[in-house]
Amino acid sequence: MAIRVQEAAFDPGAEVNALHAANVGVGAVVSFVGYVRDFNEGREVSGMFLEHYPGMTEKALGKITAEAQQRWPLLKLEVLHRVGSLEPGEPIVFVGVASAHRQAAFEACDFVMDYLKTRAPFWKKENTSAGPKWVEGRESDHAAAGRWTKP
Amino acid sequence: MSVNVQYFARYRETLGLDGEQVEGNFPNIDALRLHLLAREGVWEVLGEQSLMCARNQELCQLDEPLQAGDEVAFFPTVTGG
Numbered sequence: 001m002a003i004r005v006q007e008a009a010f011d012p013g014a015e016v017n018a019l020h021a022a023n024v025g026v027g028a029v030v031s032f033v034g035y036v037r038d039f040n041e042g043r044e045v046s047g048m049f050l051e052h053y054p055g056m057t058e059k060a061l062g063k064i065t066a067e068a069q070q071r072w073p074l075l076k077l078e079v080l081h082r083v084g085s086l087e088p089g090e091p092i093v094f095v096g097v098a099s100a101h102r103q104a105a106f107e108a109c110d111f112v113m114d115y116l117k118t119r120a121p122f123w124k125k126e127n128t129s130a131g132p133k134w135v136e137g138r139e140s141d142h143a144a145a146g147r148w149t150k151p
Numbered sequence: 152m153s154v155n156v157q158y159f160a161r162y163r164e165t166l167g168l169d170g171e172q173v174e175g176n177f178p179n180i181d182a183l184r185l186h187l188l189a190r191e192g193v194w195e196v197l198g199e200q201s202l203m204c205a206r207n208q209e210l211c212q213l214d215e216p217l218q219a220g221d222e223v224a225f226f227p228t229v230t231g232g
C-alpha cells in the first residue's frame with residue numbers, strides 16, 4: 001500500500017499499469033483521477049494552490065487506506081495527492097485499487113475518495129477571475145462519506 | 152499547561168498566524184477554542200459551525216481531552232481530492 005504526497009506532476013496511466021505489474025493474481029484494477037477544472041461556481045479558474053498539514057496528511061491517508069484494507073480483500077492500493085501550485089487540466093489526486101475481483105476494487109476506490117475528501121487535511125485555494133478564493137466544503141461530500149458508516 | 156496550536160488555510164490567513172504556544176488550563180479542545188475566541192476581532196472565525204479540529208494530528212471532536220504538550224490544530228472544512 002503506497003501513499004504519496006508530492007508537488008511533482010504524475011502520469012495516471014503509469015500509475016494504473018504499476019497496479020497490476022508483477023502480480024498476475026490481480027483480476028481487477030479500479031482507479032480514480034481528480035483534475036483541476038477551469039471553472040467552479042460560475043467563475044473561471046486559472047489555477048489553484050493546495051495547502052496541507054504535513055505529518056497529519058500522511059497519517060490521515062494511512063488510516064483511510066488501512067480501513068479500506070480491513071473492509072475489502074485488496075492486493076494493492078495507492079493514493080497519490082499533489083500539493084502546491086496546480087494548473088487547469090492537471091491531475092490532483094489518484095486512487096488506484098487492485099483486487100482479484102471487481103466489486104472490492106470499485107467499492108474500496110469509492111470509499112477511499114469519500115473519506116479522503118472529508119477527513120484528509122487538504123485545502124484548495126483557487127485563482128478565480130474574481131481573485132483568490134478558498135474552496136468551501138460541500139455537504140454532499142459529507143453525505144457521500146456517511147454512506148460507509150451505515151450498517 | 153502549554154499546548155502547541157496550529158492554524159491552516161483560511162483560518163491561518165484570517166488570523167495572520169500559522170501557529171503559537173498557548174498557556175492556560177484547558178480540560179478539552181473546546182476550552183482552548185473559547186479562550187482564543189475571547190480575543191475577539193479576527194478570532195471570531197473560530198466560532199464557525201464548520202470548524203474542524205485535530206489533536207496530535209488526528210481528527211477529533213471539540214470535547215477531546217487535552218494534555219500538556221499536545222499539538223492542536225483548527226481548520227476549515229477540508230477540500231482535497
